[in-house]
Amino acid sequence: MKYAFFPGCVLESAAKEDYLATVAVAKKLGIELEELDGWTCCGASHVQDIAPEITLATNARNIALAEEKGLNLLTVCNTCTLMLREAKNELDNNEKEKNEVNKKLAQIGKQYRGTTDITHFLWVLIRDYGLDKLKxxxxxxxxxxxxxxxxxxxxxxxxxxxxxxxxxxxxxxxxxxxxxxxxxxxxxxxxxxxxxxxxxxxxxxxxxxxxxxxxxxxxxxxxxxxxxxxxxxxxxxxxxxxxxxxxxxxxxxxxxxxxxxxxxxxxxxxxxxxxxxxxxxxxxxxxxxxx
Structure with missing residues (x-):
């Protein structure tokens, strides 16, 4: 069981304890977390209010990093999960938006394909790993x-x-x-x-x-x-x-x-x-x- 790990800003700073706990728990359960190299802030539900196009392209890039690994993307932050899933939903259901975003991503050698899922560690423990195994x-x-x-x-x-x-x-x-x-x-x-x-x-x-x-x-x-x-x-x-x-x-x-x-x-x-x-x-x- 392996996931692309998107820690998000707060786990890298003010909530470092949650990063430590998540990595330790995953290791104990045999869940592999491969941290994305070069991930960027999801926008935290604020940036899109003033720059929605930038927020969409940024999260498309974050998702594309996971797609390159062929892995589903895991977070442990409610807001990161929401922002990434909102971006995926918009891109998967709006071909024009997807094409516009991919024009921007092409400038840095990236492409959003829509092949990976966005999940939260809570959901992984419940649905993917299973509570019986956890017990x-x-x-x-x-x-x-x-x-x-x-x-x-x-x-x-x-x-x-x-x-x-x-x-x-x-x-x-x-x-x-x-x-x-x-x-x-x-x-x-x-x-x-x-x-x-x-x-x-x-x-x-x-x-x-x-x-x-x-x-x-x-x-x-x-x-x-x-x-x-x-x-x-x-x-x-x-x-x-x-x-x-x-x-x-x-x-x-x-x-x-x-x-x-x-x-x-x-x-x-x-x-x-x-x-x-x-x-x-x-x-x-x-x-x-x-x-």
């Missing part, structure tokens, strides 16, 4: 750990671009959490937006959103929040202290990327996945479950 690899089941499963926006919506599961009643993250021995709490805010993409233009409103997610996770009995998105993880962790003041308190809530949680169950050391060093909110409430 068999668990050496430290996270028994007793109560997890608020938090999907975020871009891995579910729009349904026309993503389509892995019902965007109103998703189960993939809860199924993954259960497979490694932990208990998903059926979090009431699992579909809410964390506010990452609006944190600067609408800071006060976003702090209310962020704070409510963390506070309600605690109220509903969670020991931690787990998300498949590094941007959601950053938002809920990095602004937790400030957001807590806005919503009137609440306990400290560890925020983990799903790769980190899976890694713990597979016996990968917390330190190897950036815990607690790369977290602002202490992760001891989670790591105590693996000794």
């Amino acid at each position: 068999a690899k668990v050496v430290k089941p996270l028994t007793g750990l109560r997890v608020a499963e938090y999907y975020g926006c871009h891995i579910l919506r729009p349904q026309t671009e993503m389509g892995f599961e019902d965007y109103q009643m998703p189960t993939s993250l809860a199924d993954l959490i259960s497979a490694i021995g932990a208990t998903p709490i059926d979090f009431s805010r699992k579909l809410d937006c964390c506010g990452f993409h609006a944190v600067y233009p609408a800071h006060d409103s976003v702090m209310q959103m962020t704070g409510s997610i963390n506070k309600d996770a605690a109220t509903e009995g969670a020991d931690c929040v787990v998300t498949p998105c590094p941007l959601c993880q950053m938002q809920l962790d990095m602004f937790q202290k400030e957001a807590k003041e806005v919503v009137g308190g609440g306990k400290d809530m560890p925020i983990l990327h799903m790769s980190q949680l899976v890694g713990l169950a597979l016996g990968i050391s917390p330190a190897e996945m950036g815990m607690p060093k790369r977290h602002l909110t202490d992760t001891a409430a989670v790591t105590k479950f693996v000794g």
